[in-house]
Amino acid sequence: MQPLVITIMGKDKPGLVDSLARCVYQHGGNWQGSSFAHMAGMFTGFVEVHVPADAHKALIDALDALDGLSVQYVSVTESAAQSGNYYDVEIMGNDKPGIVQELTSIFNQFNLNILNFDSRCESAPNWGSLMFKAHARIAVPDNFDEGALKEALEAKANDVVVDISAVQA
Missing domain, CATH: 3.30.70.260 (ACT domain)
Structure with a gap:
């Protein structure tokens, strides 16, 4: 096959x-x-x-x-299966041009591989603007400091809430 x-x-x-x-x-x-x-x-x-x-x-x-x-x-001639540790990253905040680039540049700075990235904008009637929501699954090296990633994401893209959780393999 x-x-x-x-x-x-x-x-x-x-x-x-x-x-x-x-x-x-x-x-x-x-x-x-x-x-x-x-x-x-x-x-x-x-x-x-x-x-x-x-x-x-x-x-x-x-x-x-x-x-x-x-x-x-x-x-595909050879398997490119990913192995190692994975984290799910949930991001929510006010939408603005460039938010995806800001977030993905942080993943790149940490040399992380994005395995899955889903995003959408939803109406936020109480705020009068669109709410950006994203989910990313990333591959991370052993002993990765998810706290540093969370701080970097929240600092770069202000007004976002970030939740990071390890994925059980």
């Missing part, structure tokens, strides 16, 4: 994920994991599948033929 990472984007309509799943199944693929979202009227996401080597080209051809979807794929 050969790993394949597929990204899709298209105008949102019922049946998009089913079309993708059917295509993978018909070519002997095994769906490993996925993440999909609806943004600005578009449906987008990615999925990891494992496909028999002899069905790889046929699956790619079938994906390219899916109607209404922009599909891209990357064959």
Whole structure:
């Protein structure tokens, strides 16, 4: 079985994920994991599948033929599995231009690998502005000082609340 990472984007309509799943199944693929979202009227996401080597080209051809979807794929030849310690970081604060860059630059300064980053803006009626919320899962080295990371995040992006918790492996 050969790993394949597929990204899709298209105008949102019922049946998009089913079309993708059917295509993978018909070519002997095994769906490993996925993440999909609806943004600005578009449906987008990615999925990891494992496909028999002899069905790889046929699956790619079938994906390219899916109607209404922009599909891209990357064959993965060696495992890039992450190991080690992980932290979940929850961030909430007033939205402003550049907040994601400020936060991710702190992760970069600590040389941390972002494994997952989800963010959104929500209405905050009591504040009269948008509230920014994000969740990040990061890989950290042994003996990492999460207190220093929390201080740096809160100092760089003022008006944010940060909660960091270790992930049990």
